[in-house]
Amino acid sequence: MDNLRKYNTKRNFDKTKEPIGKREVKHHKLRFVVQHHLASHDHYDLRLESNGVLKSWAIPKGPSYKIGEKRLAVMVEDHPYSYRNFEGIIPKGEYGGGTVMIFDEGYYECLNYSNGMIKFRLFGSRLKGLWTLVKIKDNDWLLLKENDEYANYLDISKIDKSIRSGRTMKEIFKNATFIKEDNQTYVETILITNPQKVIFSKPQVTKLDLVLYYQKVAKRMLPFLDKRLISTIRCPNGKKFFKKHLETKSAGIKKFKKEDYYYIETISGLISEVQMNSYEFHLWGSRLPSNRPDMMVFDLDPDETVSLKDLRTGVKDLKNILDDLGLKSFLKTSGGKGYHVVVPIHSIKSWEDFKLFAKNIVKLMEMKWPSKYVSNMSKKKRRHKIFIDWVRNSYGSTSVAPYSVRLRDKPTVSMPIKWSELDAVKPNEIDITKAILRLNRKDPWEGFFEVIQ
Numbered sequence: 001m002d003n004l005r006k007y008n009t010k011r012n013f014d015k016t017k018e019p020i021g022k023r024e025v026k027h028h029k030l031r032f033v034v035q036h037h038l039a040s041h042d043h044y045d046l047r048l049e050s051n052g053v054l055k056s057w058a059i060p061k062g063p064s065y066k067i068g069e070k071r072l073a074v075m076v077e078d079h080p081y082s083y084r085n086f087e088g089i090i091p092k093g094e095y096g097g098g099t100v101m102i103f104d105e106g107y108y109e110c111l112n113y114s115n116g117m118i119k120f121r122l123f124g125s126r127l128k129g130l131w132t133l134v135k136i137k138d139n140d141w142l143l144l145k146e147n148d149e150y151a152n153y154l155d156i157s158k159i160d161k162s163i164r165s166g167r168t169m170k171e172i173f174k175n176a177t178f179i180k181e182d183n184q185t186y187v188e189t190i191l192i193t194n195p196q197k198v199i200f201s202k203p204q205v206t207k208l209d210l211v212l213y214y215q216k217v218a219k220r221m222l223p224f225l226d227k228r229l230i231s232t233i234r235c236p237n238g239k240k241f242f243k244k245h246l247e248t249k250s251a252g253i254k255k256f257k258k259e260d261y262y263y264i265e266t267i268s269g270l271i272s273e274v275q276m277n278s279y280e281f282h283l284w285g286s287r288l289p290s291n292r293p294d295m296m297v298f299d300l301d302p303d304e305t306v307s308l309k310d311l312r313t314g315v316k317d318l319k320n321i322l323d324d325l326g327l328k329s330f331l332k333t334s335g336g337k338g339y340h341v342v343v344p345i346h347s348i349k350s351w352e353d354f355k356l357f358a359k360n361i362v363k364l365m366e367m368k369w370p371s372k373y374v375s376n377m378s379k380k381k382r383r384h385k386i387f388i389d390w391v392r393n394s395y396g397s398t399s400v401a402p403y404s405v406r407l408r409d410k411p412t413v414s415m416p417i418k419w420s421e422l423d424a425v426k427p428n429e430i431d432i433t434k435a436i437l438r439l440n441r442k443d444p445w446e447g448f449f450e451v452i453q
Contacts (some may be wrong), residue, residue, distance in 0.1 A: 001055050006077040010095045017088055020418060023052040024081035031191075032108040033084035033123060034063070038169050038406060045283035046073065046143070047106060048120065053078040062103075063127060065153045075139040087162060089173060099173050102164045103156070105191065119146075125163055125193070128153060160343050165208065166196040190271050199235065199279060202412045205432065210405060211274050213432045216439065219404040220416075223265045223449060225281070227288040229256060231398050233407050240241040240407055256288065263288065280407045282398035285354075293354040296343040297399040298362070299389035300336065303382050312422055314373060315339050315388045319419070321361060327453055330445050333427045335406035335414040340385075340399065344451045351395040358390040368423035402445070403431060418444040 004021030015018050019025050033054070035045045044062040047054035057073035064071050087102045106124035115117075116135035122128055129150030133140045145151065159407045160168050195208035214221070231244040247263035251270025255262050264270050275283070285295045299319060302311045315331070320342055324327045348354045362375040365388060374385045392399050400406065400414045408428075413436065415430040430438070 003051075003078045004080055007079055010022075010077070012094060015091050015319070016094050018086055019080055019082040020089065021078075021080040022082070025052060029083075029107045030110065031084060031105070032127075033105045034103045034124075034127060035086070036062075036101040036103045037096065037098060037167065038101075039090070039096050042359045044103060045076075047079055047084060048110075048118075049081060049084075054081060054082060054083055057133070057143070059143060062156050063131070063143060063145070065155070067145060067147050067151050069140045070144055073133060073143040084443040087172065087175055087341065089163060099169050100170055101162045101167070101172055104160070104163050106442060107191075126154065126159065127395055155246060164192070164195055166206070190268065190275055191289060198317065200409075202410070205382075205411045207274070207277075209432070210279055210411075211271060213405065213436065214270055214274050215267065216436050217403045219268055220439065221401065222264075222267065222270065222444065224283065224402050225270070227263055228286070229263050229284040229288070230401075231282045232273060232279035233282075234276070234278045236277040243278065250276075266336065277439065279405050281401040281404040283401045284396070284398055285393060291395075293348060293351055293393070293395075294344065294346050296345050296354070296358055296393050298341045298358070299380075299392065299399065301330065301389055302337055302339070303384055304337075304388070305384050306386055308426065310372070311338065311427075313421060314388070315341065317369065318361075319375075321364060322386040325361075328451050329447055330416065331419055331422060332402055332414055332416045333425060333430055334400070334411075335404075335412035338427050339422070340414065342402075344448060345453055355390070355394050358392045358393040361390045361391045363408060403435065416443075416445045427428060 004023060007021040011018055011023070030049045032049065035047070036102050037043055037045050037058075043057045046057045046063070048060055056075050056076045056079050059071055059073045061071055068078040084105060087100055089099055090097050103188070104126040106127075107123065108123065109121045110128075111119040111121060117134040119130070121130050129148045130146035132144045132146060134144065136142060160419065164174070165172070192208060192211055195206060195211070197207045199205050199207055199209050199210060207319060222408050231242060233240055245260040246253065250269060250272035252264060252266035253262055253272060254265055264273065283295075285297065286293050300314050300318070302314075319329055322343060326396070327343050327345065332340045332342065334340050348357060361376065365373045366375050371383060374381050375390065376382070377387055377389065377391070391397065402414060402416050404414050406414060408413045410428070411432045412428045413430050413432060413435040415435055417425050421444070
């Protein structure tokens, strides 16, 4: 029987959310997953990637780190490679009905494969080091831990939460919908390490939460990332730093020439960056291959003494000048203190002229309303005024991307909004939860990429 036919014939895919069995191509690095399966009998399932499928063993008591302790492992039908992402509910009455939790996952290395014995090394978060499967008879095998530096590493019976979602079996059972959404994150075949690492504390937002956020906004965000060089703000160890050069090659990410600048091509590239602890994204004002300027950004940054009402007046004054010049503009929150006004513009060929044009617009505002606006970023000159940052419209400078999370005190977002919402939405009002809800509305920047001016 074909490797996955047995798997498919046992399941009614109109009822179960388990993936339909399809053979995958071989991968350069072999993956493994261990799933805790609370069905008619509580057990763990060890699955090792091999030739496009997952070779699978049911382990009643689960793996043991104790040297000399043998655990029965019953070989079952091959499972599809995509099954490594399954966490959720198999309906009662269906084959294997019960709750499935991803206990651990990672890569493995096969060291020795002979008739009746498999030696392998696991590179997981909970399961590590050398292990051996020894065949006894028919489908019955024994799983043993080899004596290495990970001997007696931990007692897996003490661990009751998913390595991916951080949820217990009970929580998965109660909230199967959320787990289904979690699975979508891993359709991109990207392993998210430390998914429960807390990035924001009030409210608590984990790395996995940010992965899920970027996955959901990707459809709206990716057109802005398209062939634009980026920089990111990373936060791997609680310390933030700016990154503008490619460090690790990943699917969906392209390097630009010798400078190691790079850009994101696909949702896989976006999620890979988040996996590498890049949570805030900044864009160049140009697209490859020409790298000619095409997106002008004005950042209205108010002194702390400036009222929200006066800040909004400043945004309106800027829009009126742009309107008078015949330039269509778009509005977004900064996620911080101010607003950003974005102007798609293609008629200026050089970066010097582009920057000068932006500067002159702000200089005009400064001349018309000298007590309200300033074009100089000096702290002294900005007192009681709104600094309108035009300097970011220079070659190699960046501005925060639409839909990007800001690494501030709270998980706010630089969110596109309609001009009619200016007086209703504060600059730091939209967080990742509100941003996701707003995706159900009509795109406030609809037509942005069709504007030619």
